[in-house]
Amino acid sequence: MNLYEKLAAELEKQIKSETYRFGEKLPSVRELHRSAGMSISTILQSLYLLEAKGLVEAQPKRGYYVTYHPNQGKKTPVVYHPTQKEGTGDIEDLIQQVYGAHDEPSPTVNFAIGVPSTNMLPIARLKKIVRETMLDLTDACVQYEPITGNDYLRRQVAQRTSLWHHALSPDDLVTTSGCMNALALALMSITKKGDRILTESPVYFGTLQLAQSLGLEVVEMPTHGEHGLDMEEVKKTLKQTAIAAVIVVSNFSNPLGYSMSSQCKRALVNICTTHQVPLVEEDLYGDVYFGTERPLSCKSFDREGIVLWCSAVSKTLAPGYRVGWIAPGKYRDKVLKTKLYHQVSSPSLSHEVVARFMDKGRYENHLRQLRVTLHHNLLKYLKIIQEYFPENTKTTFPNGGFLLWVELDPRIDTSLLYQPALTLGIKYAPGRMFTLRDQYKNCLRLSFGLDWNEQTATALTKLGLLLQHQLVNY
Amino acid sequence: MNLYEKLAAELEKQIKSETYRFGEKLPSVRELHRSAGMSISTILQSLYLLEAKGLVEAQPKRGYYVTYHPNQGKKTPVVYHPTQKEGTGDIEDLIQQVYGAHDEPSPTVNFAIGVPSTNMLPIARLKKIVRETMLDLTDACVQYEPITGNDYLRRQVAQRTSLWHHALSPDDLVTTSGCMNALALALMSITKKGDRILTESPVYFGTLQLAQSLGLEVVEMPTHGEHGLDMEEVKKTLKQTAIAAVIVVSNFSNPLGYSMSSQCKRALVNICTTHQVPLVEEDLYGDVYFGTERPLSCKSFDREGIVLWCSAVSKTLAPGYRVGWIAPGKYRDKVLKTKLYHQVSSPSLSHEVVARFMDKGRYENHLRQLRVTLHHNLLKYLKIIQEYFPENTKTTFPNGGFLLWVELDPRIDTSLLYQPALTLGIKYAPGRMFTLRDQYKNCLRLSFGLDWNEQTATALTKLGLLLQHQLVNY
Numbered sequence: 031m032n033l034y035e036k037l038a039a040e041l042e043k044q045i046k047s048e049t050y051r052f053g054e055k056l057p058s059v060r061e062l063h064r065s066a067g068m069s070i071s072t073i074l075q076s077l078y079l080l081e082a083k084g085l086v087e088a089q090p091k092r093g094y095y096v097t098y099h100p101n102q103g104k105k106t107p108v109v110y111h112p113t114q115k116e117g118t119g120d121i122e123d124l125i126q127q128v129y130g131a132h133d134e135p136s137p138t139v140n141f142a143i144g145v146p147s148t149n150m151l152p153i154a155r156l157k158k159i160v161r162e163t164m165l166d167l168t169d170a171c172v173q174y175e176p177i178t179g180n181d182y183l184r185r186q187v188a189q190r191t192s193l194w195h196h197a198l199s200p201d202d203l204v205t206t207s208g209c210m211n212a213l214a215l216a217l218m219s220i221t222k223k224g225d226r227i228l229t230e231s232p233v234y235f236g237t238l239q240l241a242q243s244l245g246l247e248v249v250e251m252p253t254h255g256e257h258g259l260d261m262e263e264v265k266k267t268l269k270q271t272a273i274a275a276v277i278v279v280s281n282f283s284n285p286l287g288y289s290m291s292s293q294c295k296r297a298l299v300n301i302c303t304t305h306q307v308p309l310v311e312e313d314l315y316g317d318v319y320f321g322t323e324r325p326l327s328c329k330s331f332d333r334e335g336i337v338l339w340c341s342a343v344s345k346t347l348a349p350g351y352r353v354g355w356i357a358p359g360k361y362r363d364k365v366l367k368t369k370l371y372h373q374v375s376s377p378s379l380s381h382e383v384v385a386r387f388m389d390k391g392r393y394e395n396h397l398r399q400l401r402v403t404l405h406h407n408l409l410k411y412l413k414i415i416q417e418y419f420p421e422n423t424k425t426t427f428p429n430g431g432f433l434l435w436v437e438l439d440p441r442i443d444t445s446l447l448y449q450p451a452l453t454l455g456i457k458y459a460p461g462r463m464f465t466l467r468d469q470y471k472n473c474l475r476l477s478f479g480l481d482w483n484e485q486t487a488t489a490l491t492k493l494g495l496l497l498q499h500q501l502v503n504y
Numbered sequence: 505m506n507l508y509e510k511l512a513a514e515l516e517k518q519i520k521s522e523t524y525r526f527g528e529k530l531p532s533v534r535e536l537h538r539s540a541g542m543s544i545s546t547i548l549q550s551l552y553l554l555e556a557k558g559l560v561e562a563q564p565k566r567g568y569y570v571t572y573h574p575n576q577g578k579k580t581p582v583v584y585h586p587t588q589k590e591g592t593g594d595i596e597d598l599i600q601q602v603y604g605a606h607d608e609p610s611p612t613v614n615f616a617i618g619v620p621s622t623n624m625l626p627i628a629r630l631k632k633i634v635r636e637t638m639l640d641l642t643d644a645c646v647q648y649e650p651i652t653g654n655d656y657l658r659r660q661v662a663q664r665t666s667l668w669h670h671a672l673s674p675d676d677l678v679t680t681s682g683c684m685n686a687l688a689l690a691l692m693s694i695t696k697k698g699d700r701i702l703t704e705s706p707v708y709f710g711t712l713q714l715a716q717s718l719g720l721e722v723v724e725m726p727t728h729g730e731h732g733l734d735m736e737e738v739k740k741t742l743k744q745t746a747i748a749a750v751i752v753v754s755n756f757s758n759p760l761g762y763s764m765s766s767q768c769k770r771a772l773v774n775i776c777t778t779h780q781v782p783l784v785e786e787d788l789y790g791d792v793y794f795g796t797e798r799p800l801s802c803k804s805f806d807r808e809g810i811v812l813w814c815s816a817v818s819k820t821l822a823p824g825y826r827v828g829w830i831a832p833g834k835y836r837d838k839v840l841k842t843k844l845y846h847q848v849s850s851p852s853l854s855h856e857v858v859a860r861f862m863d864k865g866r867y868e869n870h871l872r873q874l875r876v877t878l879h880h881n882l883l884k885y886l887k888i889i890q891e892y893f894p895e896n897t898k899t900t901f902p903n904g905g906f907l908l909w910v911e912l913d914p915r916i917d918t919s920l921l922y923q924p925a926l927t928l929g930i931k932y933a934p935g936r937m938f939t940l941r942d943q944y945k946n947c948l949r950l951s952f953g954l955d956w957n958e959q960t961a962t963a964l965t966k967l968g969l970l971l972q973h974q975l976v977n978y
Contacts (some may be wrong), residue, residue: 151646157638160853164631165818172625207681207826207847214846223697240845245696295656350648352681370713372688373681377851378824379634488720 034075041076045085045098048127053413056086071108079240082322087181089406097409098426099416110259112231112250115468124445125235138452139407139480139489142459144284144478145349146432150403152396155209156348159387163379171378177366178408179205179355179376183385187341187355190388194330198339198357204365205376207352209314209342212451215372216310216356217275219364221246225274228267230259232435232464234284234312248466249273255426255435258283258290261297268305270314275308281316281325282431285464285475289325299331308361309337314345315431317397325430335359343384345431346397373461404432407478411490418494420501432479437461437472438497441504444474451496456489508549511540515550519559519572527887530560530568556796561879573886573901583734586705586724588941598919599709600935612926613954616933618758619823620906620953624877626870630822633861637853645852651840653679653829653850657859661746661815661829664862668804672813672831678839679850681826683788683816688714690784690812690830690844691749693838695720699748702741704733706909706938706947708786722940723747729900729909732757732764735771742779749782752946755790755799756905759938759949763799763903773805782835783811788819789905791871794879797938799904809833817858819905820871825854878906881952888961892968894975906953911935911946912971915978918948925970930963 031039036466044050057065062073077094080086085098128142164170174320178184184200191198206212213236221227223245229237231250241248249267252260258276278298281289290298302309311328321324329339338361353376358365369375387393411434415425424437438444444460452460461473480486505513518524531539536547551568554560559572612665638644652658658674662792665672679684687710695701697719703711705724715722723741726734733752741747752772755763764772776783785802793799803813810833816828827850832839843849861867884909889899898911918934925932935947954960 145648148643148647153642153644153646156642156646157641160637162645164634167631168627169622169632170627170634170822171824172627172630173622173671174619174823207851208849211846212850218717236845236848237840243842243845255555344848348644349648350645350849352847352849367713368717371710371717372685372846373826374684374710374818375824375826377681377826377854379857380851380853383853465821 033068034072034079037062037068037073038076042083042085045080045096050096052096052099052416053409054096055092056096058093083180087405087409090402095409099412101353107252110231110470111252112465113467113469115436117462117466117468120265121235121238121463121466122459125239127448128457128459128463133417138455138457139486140457141476141480141489141493142457143346143479144405145479147481149481150400150479151347152392154457155392155396156383156387159390159392160383161355163383163386166380171382171404175205175375175378175381177370177375179203180378180381180385182389183381184355186385186388191330194326196330196332198329202357204358204362204369205381206342206356206369207376208344208353208354208371209312209340210236210240211352212340212342212354212356213237213277213312215365215368216308216361217241217244217246217277218372219358220308220310220338220361221274226271228264228273228276230278230283230286230471231467232285233243233462234279235364235463238466246274250465250467253286254288255286256288257294258286258288259294259298259300261294264298265301265350268301268307268343273305273307275310276302277310277312278328279312279314280328281313281431282318282428284315284433285459286429287428287431287433290328292326293327295328296331298327299337303334303336306336311337311339313339313341316341317346317435318341318401318404318432319430320401320408321429329357332359335361338365339461343393346400347387347393348380351384352377353380353384401430404479406462407432407480407482408434410482410487411476411478414487414490415494418491418498420494420498421461423497432477434476434478436472436474436476439501440472442497442500443471445471447496447500451493454489454496456493458493507542508546508553511536511542511547512550512553513976514528515554516557516559519554519570524570526570526573526890527883528570529566530570532567563876563880563882564976571883573890583726584705584944585726586939586941587943591936591940591942593939595712595940596978598934599713601922602931602933602937608620612929612931613960614931615950615954615963615967616931617951617953619819620874620878621955623955624953625821626866629870630660630857630861633864633866634857637857637860641856641857645856647852649679649849649852649855651844651849653857654852654859656863657855658829659828660862661860665804668800670804670806672803675828676831678832678836678843679855680814680816680828680830681847681850682818682828683786684710684714685812685826686814686816686828686830686955687711687751687784687786689839689842690782690814690832690835691715691718691720691751692846693832693842694782694784694812695748695775700745702738702747702750703942704752704757704760706759706935706944708753709937712940714820720748722855724939724941727760728762729760730762731768732760732762733768733772735768735775738772739775742775742781747779747781749784750776751784752787752802753786753788754802755787756792756902756907758789758905758907759909759933761900761902761905764802766800769800769802770805773802773811777808780810785811785813787813787815789907790815790876791820792878792906793904794875794882802833806833809835812839817867820874821858821861821867822854826851827858827860854899873899875904878953880904881954882908882954884956884961885952885964888964889968890970892965894968894972897971906951908950908952910948910950912948913975914946916974917945919945921970921974924965928963928966928970930967932967
């Protein structure tokens with residue numbers, strides 16, 4: 031054992047014994063240098079090792095913080111098995127209640143919101159790029175784009191896939207008006223009314239709404255809280271049933287927050303290829319990873335063009351700009367036609383602006399900051415949840431994105447608790463929204479894309495106390 | 505008879521006897537003042553009278569031009585009766601040929617194009633408004649809009665309907681990503697696969713493509729070249745057949761160029777209301793009128809919310825910006841849901857920019873100029889068609905928009921002539937594209953939204969000569 035490995039092992043023991051607890055700061059490099067009598071470079075090497083193991087995290091200019099949580103794994107929900115029992119009532123009512131336009135009686139801390147806080151977005155730089163674009167372009171982008179979309183944007187997006195196993199070329203890409211629009215174009219192109227599609231469970235409610243509006247039957251699959259779809263079940267189902275498409279959020283899933291491992295991704299692509307079932311991959315959060323590199327996509331394992339990779343900047347840069355894209359593989363012609371018939375073309379101005387923003391390196395710069403901010407937020411959330419939520423609370427441990435799934439005592443119904451929480455100025459997304467089956471009533475989804483401040487901390491604490499109080503009453 | 509009426513009658517006689525021919529300039533006010541010995545004010549009154557009769561047109565700073573054409577009416581196609589015979593082959597191939605991305609061998613004068621020339625659009629002013637918007641807005645419109653769309657834009661659009669019988673309020677409107685998107689949202693919301701919809705004939709091919717992609721059966725109705733749908737036939741069909749929706753271009757139709765009279769509009773709304781059939785009204789060209797005021801919409805006669813009024817700035821200001829809207833009447837909830845599921849929201853940046861452009865009076869200013877330009881173009885086109893196209897050519901006489909329908913000798917097949925024309929550097933839209941039936945092969949649609957210059961004039965002349973030549977060969 032090297033010197034730095036020894037120090038790392040010692041620190042690891044202290045972390046696992048909760049001498050340094052989750053969210054706390056380790057002694058500074060200088061302090062360790064003094065107390066351990068090792069060189070700065072050795073100490074840094076130990077810390078890098080701990081970081082690689084996911085036990086600590088460097089916060090720029092602040093030091094190293096413990097990211098290990100004794101409950102990690104133990105308190106993570108394991109596998110969700112969709113019940114056979116169909117849900118009663120329409121989830122539409124619940125969704126309307128949470129996302130419909132209401133006159134709120136008081137300012138609300140909205141943990142249900144599906145986008146990061148505006149304060150986390152690079153508004154000033156974006157404005158500058160818009161102004162520059164207007165000065166540089168002779169035609170202000172007024173004319174229709176080609177049906178495949180803005181060339182500049184497709185080139186930028188393709189460049190961002192250059193490290194994949196199969197990197198994309200601009201020709202592989204078709205722009206869309208955001209990611210939901212990419213999903214809609216995909217499903218309209220490859221399914222027809224009455225078809226069955228296969229999804230995770232719990233699953234993003236927008237996918238359920240879209241599927242229902244297209245007359246598709248949703249088959250929810252058992253899903254692991256840490257790595258997604260149960261591959262054996264998927265395999266079995268594809269063998270036994272006619273499935274028109276599999277649809278999955280591959281990285282930092284909505285709502286569970288898990289990321290499929292590369293192995294799982296490869297396996298899923300293989301299964302789909304074998305059965306010639308198109309795989310619609312929603313990869314909307316993949317750029318916001320907390321690890322050392324961006325997780326791969328299913329698309330990067332796709333040799334036969336079976337994957338329709340859908341993404342956008344809606345969760346990372348500018349939700350309202352409707353800048354998304356799809357790599358539709360061998361369904362390209364169908365997707366192009368659907369796009370043409372329904373929309374003619376994508377919104378030129380915002381697509382040009384985002385292409386420039388990427389080209390100038392601004393997007394990657396911004397993402398770097400966003401990842402750190404969101405990761406810190408997550409740690410702060412988990413700390414409060416550990417302290418103030420009921421003892422038997424389980425959470426997922428997302429390694430990216432900004433969505434956290436919380437599983438509570440089975441006696442709690444988060445739909446019923448929605449109004450009492452709202453009275454306290456707190457909004458969350460009840461678990462029941464994320465399935466068509468009769469389950470997840472004791473779950474909720476929290477966004478950690480909110481600004482971290484006194485108000486947010488207080489709201490989260492209050493929510494925990496409300497849940498505690500609820501349990502006492504049983 | 506007043507003095508000014510006498511002068512007007514005299515001038516009318518000279519126009520009708522072709523002393524002053526179509527497209528020529530009348531003597532100036534000063535010249536008439538001298539020769540007729542009447543006051544300037546009397547002379548202006550006579551000219552106003554002629555203008556009101558549609559015989560002449562004032563061109564700012566240039567004088568009065570003859571707009572009367574001896575063939576007007578006589579050579580207009582009367583009623584198009586859809587044949588029972590289904591068309592052979594897929595119109596998709598033809599559309600692909602005309603609108604697909606090709607490497608053209610040489611520069612082409614593209615009469616098939618469906619938008620006005622960029623030179624007719626107020627690029628500099630638009631750019632200025634984009635820059636101003638960026639300076640004024642604190643958040644650069646990055647966040648999702650409310651599901652109904654940008655409030656500012658909806659207010660501006662509502663203001664533009666203030667002279668209607670039933671003016672719209674912002675709440676009546678839902679923004680969309682252009683007009684085609686409005687149509688798609690409308691049809692997805694009110695029809696289901698297998699339904700029948702009723703359209704004009706010939707009908708815009710985009711409507712046919714959309715309907716086919718949604719699995720709808722299209723019933724083409726007999727259509728009058730000057731005022732649109734044959735109301736008796738519509739009434740009969742609605743009585744006998746289950747129709748899910750009627751879809752119509754109410755003003756300066758694509759491809760015929762006619763505008764429905766207010767009477768026809770009212771009648772159509774009444775018929776649809778009686779049968780409780782939604783009326784999807786595409787009113788995309790209505791702002792580009794050549795008369796003295798904007799024609800009304802069907803929506804303005806709609807008391808029961810049966811009309812889904814769809815419009816956009818795509819044909820008048822910025823095709824690529826995808827700024828459109830729909831007033832969905834009583835189908836509002838359905839349309840809102842479809843919009844949410846497929847797109848989440850409209851592109852915020854371009855919608856905000858167009859709202860500002862309207863609010864500052866720039867849109868109306870621009871339209872004033874655009875109307876004059878397009879009207880003059882039409883007159884120049886008609887002049888060349890009269891001189892160089894075969895004797896038995898018929899054209900519609902659009903009173904707005906920029907689309908002209910040309911009916912040729914029945915022996916001519918414009919699909920077959922497409923390639924020879926292309927060799928001459930000329931593109932047009934063959935008539936067969938505008939129906940699913942076996943007809944309109946001897947027709948074509950020309951855009952007069954091209955810059956009028958030597959090249960355009962030569963191309964149009966060449967097209968006429970090509971057609972002449974073709975007939976000689978029969």
